[in-house]
Amino acid sequence: MIAIKNVTAHTMAAPAVINQAVVLINDGKIIDLGTNIEIPEGTEVIDGEGGFLMPGIIDAHCHIGMWEDGIGFEGDDGNEMTNPVTPELRAVDAINPLDRAFEEALDAGITTVATGPGSANVIGGYFATLKTYGRSVDDMVINDATALKTAFGENPKRVYSGKKIAPNTRMATAAILRENLMKAKNYVEKQEAAKTDKDAKAPDFDMKLEALARVIRKEVMLKCHAHRADDIQTAIRIAKEFDINISLEHCTEGHLIPEYLKDEHIKAIIVGPSLSDRSKVELKNLTFETPKLLNEAGIKVAIMTDHPVIPLKYIHLCAALAAREGMEEEESLRAITIRAAEAIGEAHRVGSLEKGKDADMIIYNGHPFDLRNTVKFVMVNGEVVKNNL
Missing domain, CATH: 2.30.40.10 (Urease, subunit C, domain 1)
Structure with a gap:
């Protein structure tokens, strides 16, 4: 003891x-x-x-171990940019627990992270939640299927327009996501029918649809990369259409539409990375005031680094800058502890x-x-x- x-x-x-x-x-x-x-x-x-x-501090959205520190291509395992739909991928199969960033994060007091694929694909794969202390992912992992990553906005269209395949537009991104969710819904319906109807044939195994089926059954959330207000609203629209649970990741313009962010399908809002430049058009309204303004609207938020965009060890600085812009001090601390734990479904044990x-x-x-x-x-x-x- x-x-x-x-x-x-x-x-x-x-x-x-x-x-x-x-x-x-x-x-x-x-x-x-x-x-x-x-x-x-x-x-x-x-x-x-x-x-x-x-x-211990928690980052509810980062990519630690997926883009290894100071390595380059050999350590870049966060985006499988060969197909815009890869729900079957799992972060646990890419995370390097010996990435130096884990040691730095632990030294800075970050004890739990949710890490996973980037936002190149419309559907990128499963995030995992793990402790930052250990030498094996299997020993560190808390949940190997925290949420399924999906991305709206600039990133998927930028990646696949260069390959001359869809999506080249926001319309195509939404259509691709809808198509695959509909396939997964039909897949689940056939599975359920086969359990009770002896004449119903169960569908043939499909690894992609098995991964998406967990979202349809509400076993996991869609982790929705969305910066701009219109992309956020598209994510909400699709969540309503399929009656699925989502978390809003980045939510850069969320403070412009707080009245839409109280929808029952939104289970978490994770803001950031705010400690960065406006490197693309959809970040034009980037501000550290976002957490405060959402809090004032009665909306709980977590704060993320999106490591390696912002090194994980600076997450306390991100919370401090949110407090400087008017977020209540204790709530700023909660945004990197209990609110982050709630956002990734682990508040029963950490945060x-x-x-x-x-x-x-x-x-x-x-x-x-x-x-x-x-x-x-x-x-x-x-x-x-x-x-x-």
Whole structure:
């Protein structure tokens, strides 16, 4: 058993802040926390030296391990740009856990990530959620099918217009997605009919449709890359047509249409990367005010880096800049902890300091938004992986 004491705990739950907190950890889980916690005899005690304790940081949308740091083509495994429809692909088969970026992320207090294919394809493949500590993806993975990536806007049309095949337009992107969702819907209907009707023939196995069938059955969400307001609305339109669940990724112009973002089919909104230039037309309204404006409209958001677009280790800076533009400070922290956990369906085990959750936590020597402060302590699954206290 391990006890952490002499810290100010920012729980991302209730109560939000616990002064002079004590946290008890056993078998990789938080078993108790509060101000008057008795520490059992024989417990390993860690003095937090008055530091700022918080849950491990989470990035709900990045591509760590898919585009390996400083390698180039040999380590670029995020976009299979040979077919605009590749739902059968899985990030777990491309992630390199020895990518140096994992070590840097862990050192900066990022303990959980959702990583996966890029946005070259209309349907790109499955994202995975994993802890950042480990040497094998199979040991690190929490969920190997977090969500199925799809992309609207400039990226698919730019990639495939150069190959002289569809999509060359936003119309074609939407049509390709619709066509494949309809095929998957019919595939599922035939599978279900074959279970109850002895005369109904089950469809032949189809790997692409099996991957899409999970979206039709609402087992997973479509993770929708959409920057511009019209692309966001196209994603919502298709979600309604097929009665499927989606998350909005980037949502750069979401603050222009907040009234449309409360649709029941939208299960998460993940904003970013905002710490970048306006490198393409659909980023013309890029601003760090987006999280604040969505929050003011009653919409919860997570903040992402889109690593390697923004190095993962700077996610706390992205949250700090959102706070500088008016987002409430604690909510900015939640955007990279519990809101991110909710966005990827893992809030039951990570994202906050609560009894029964994974013992993933970090200690800063001061507030994370003061860039002079650093992460002094990192714990993942109850294991101390960094201790500079």
